[in-house]
Amino acid sequence: MSLRTTFRILRYDPSTDARPRWATYTIESKPKFSVLDGLFAILETQDGTLGFRYSCRAGMCGSCAMRINGRENLACRVRLENLGSTVTVEPLRSLPIVKDLATDMTPFFEKYRKVDPFFVGDSPSFAEPAPEPLRVDPSRPLRQDANRAIDCISCGACYSACPTVSANPAYLGPAALNRAFALAADERDRDVDRLARVSGPEGAYGCRSVGNCVSVCPAGVAPLAAIQLLRRGKTVGAS
């Protein structure tokens, strides 16, 4: 059985358009069609100029994050049959638009880089034998908090939904702070500067505890919980 769905898409090409405009398309969708499938149907049959980003189509890469009926989500994971006959699709907020639904993630990843988003281990020494690996108890509460934080797929949904990011462009945002916590809660990490980098007004104390990041995260991560653990000093290791 096919379903008629009308897409209202906020379209914008910075090279030609003065401002964003709404465009409407109607498609015949099939059962289990996702919003991403709908966008492909429009691209292939009605308007080949529609711009959007995707990659895995399985909810793992985070490339197709956008606002669907006003709420951030992954286009590949949202089924049209759950949305009603009209679906509104907009690009992520607080990021420059490359074209239509594809946003430039540069500001997001620049802030991500500011928290040293990589693991810093003990410096290897060839002169001495390798030390015993550190034993990490997986049942420790802090380890479990860190486990939840590392599920982030960096899609930018939380960044778009955060009113603090929108109000204060210098604020690092939920994803970067969540990543900082995941590493600061790791007993093996040796980055001594990371916590200092996230303690300023642009860091964890800049968060206004709105909680939109928790509501919209398609991976089930709770960035606000990670930020709160940073503020309460619930971290371990050299940092």
Next chain:
Amino acid sequence: MRANATGVAWWYLRISGLLVIALVLGHLFVMHYANAPASTTSAFVLVRWSASFWRYFDWVLLLLALTHGLVGMRNVIADAVSSRLVRRASDGVLAILAAAFLAIGSLSIVNVGHGLQTRGVLSGAAWIVPTLDALLGALALVTYLAFVAIIVTFVARGVLKLPIGWWQLHGQWAWALHRATGIGIFFFLLVHVLDLALLPLAPNLYDATVASYANPFLMPMEIALVGAVIYHALNGTRLWILEFFDQHTSSAAVGTFACVVLATLVLVLPSIFVLVRGG
């Protein structure tokens, strides 16, 4: 994580908020539930402040509410203004404002504690009551316009079939209401301290100002103010539970927000009855 100035401000907001909750709810009960606001005349305050317990109670409430409001307003301005210079300047203005109003309120409590004269040095100043009435009227007008703006915005988006964006998320409402009620309470507190300053300076004018609370134009604002204080206190408690008892799950946040809204609506009802009956 080492707390810098922003961190200290964040912790102060949480701790002062927790301390002020019991005091402000007690104050609200006495002024809006046990008595109608229009009946809290200079004679009422004189009896109340003749007990040192109530003098200390109200002074600590004033101190915590003003400083909590100061830090809260600092956050509001920081989110609205990008210029570092303007932020610094506004920090200075807020600090001076809080210190001045703390001094005015403290002097009033100390002086009234020593007893009241029938007339004070400003008893003949005819401009004071209209000025304070105008300030309360302006506060009421802004409150009503804000309500109208919210309704018009959502009706317009509904008519134009535009998504309401992050306003479909409970957290956005919880935060926006917390902020709006905080701003409203802060400005009312400033006007309230000004009318308290009249107690030793012009008790007759204080009574005239208090009588204004029976003005029908101001009554909806007074009800909104009671609701604002209750909501701000309950949502502050909710934030404490979420933040310090590791309850940052979406379902816990939604459930507690629903409880806060429901409890606010239920608790406001008796104050409406007292206000309307007491005039």
